[in-house]
Amino acid sequence: MLRDVAVLALNGAHAFELGIFCEVFGIDRSDDALPRYDFALVSASGGSTSTRHGFEVRAPHGPERLASADLICVPAYDLGERQPDGVAEELRAAAERGARILSICTGAFLLGQAGLLDGRRCTTHWRYTGELARRHPLARVESDVLYVDEDPVITGAGTAAGVDTCLHLVRKEHGSAVANAIARRMVAPPHREGGQRQYRERPQPGERTGSLAAVLVWIEANLDQDLTVEAMARRAHLSPRTFARRFQQETGTTPLQWLTGQRVLLAQQHLEATDESIAAIARRAGFGTIDNLRHHFARRLGTTPRSYRRTFHAPDDES
Known part of the structure; x- marks a missing residue:
């Protein structure tokens, strides 16, 4: 520590x-x-x-x-x-x-x-x-x-x-x-992922401005859904190609990379603060299965959901 x-x-x-x-x-x-x-x-x-x-x-x-x-x-x-x-x-x-x-x-x-x-x-x-x-x-x-x-x-x-x-x-x-x-x-932004670009012509998504602000809020409220680029583009009334290009311009990362980061953050919060099973958290965060949650935790955080929960003092579970 x-x-x-x-x-x-x-x-x-x-x-x-x-x-x-x-x-x-x-x-x-x-x-x-x-x-x-x-x-x-x-x-x-x-x-x-x-x-x-x-x-x-x-x-x-x-x-x-x-x-x-x-x-x-x-x-x-x-x-x-x-x-x-x-x-x-x-x-x-x-x-x-x-x-x-x-x-x-x-x-x-x-x-x-x-x-x-x-x-x-x-x-x-x-x-x-x-x-x-x-x-x-x-x-x-x-x-x-x-x-x-x-x-x-x-x-x-x-x-x-x-x-x-x-x-x-x-x-x-x-x-x-x-x-x-x-x-x-x-009085600082709580989280920006390391892979975001250093320089942007437009604000980052956490500021909730720009042409995609409403779509970003909608995505965060529906992380448990099957959010493909096509589904997000439909919500923005754009073609998938235009949506992906504009998303990159406004956030400095791709739609799926940003989505995965938001899902990992949501899972972290629930592992820290709730007694929900790891399986339930995987579903709530949109990963579907424990295996998918473990995979993305390992890639992003270098640990497992169980170890993360144990480290940050939430009750462990046996799921």
Whole structure:
């Protein structure tokens, strides 16, 4: 279970991305029955560091504090800034002992320097994906996603996607109710899937705007039905081809990928909060059978419905 979080204050760090880590993991929200982390801001050099904006950050901890962390967070930084010797080695050692390493934006370059991206899927801000791939040819760089979870290495794209990346990890560790509560405190969207595109000309579906807003609401209310692309297109009074193209434009993902994500989220919520059997939840979420539910849980969450329910303290069942 995630308990001990260390955030690196790098030379030339970007203040917004550094602040995201402090906001998600560094605030005591135990008054709302939310997790409280043993949080540490760590100076990579052992003293104060200067951000790209020109102000100094004085961190109370030096690099030795990384040795106990369950999670080490690496913010964006100016790539022209040299980081202290040994920082990359500290990250590699932490990953080898089982700690998670989470980066936002150009923080991924330090992970690459540590060898943590070799053979792994990863991402960074869309402006830097080409450079990341050039510097680290063994990395499998994905240029158009919000975040990539290749446990124990998690990489997020720029700025707002950093919030999505952190909330994804909170959801993975503590369940959707906790992640949603933190998002609510932050006045942030509770969930955007990592596979959504970094850049959109139109709002995402969670904002419920755009020409397909009414159809998205209808889909969410009918997740237990047989929702083919043809059926969704009929509801939108569009041909399947036009509907699929417009859906991609407005949401950054395909209709079936979005539908599956909504069904998995609904199943998570019922596994956490109800005593329904897993078979009943599979039907309610539109998967039909336990086998289908297990398949999509394994692909999306890397676990089984039974294990997820046990982890998040809902009563287990024997179905």
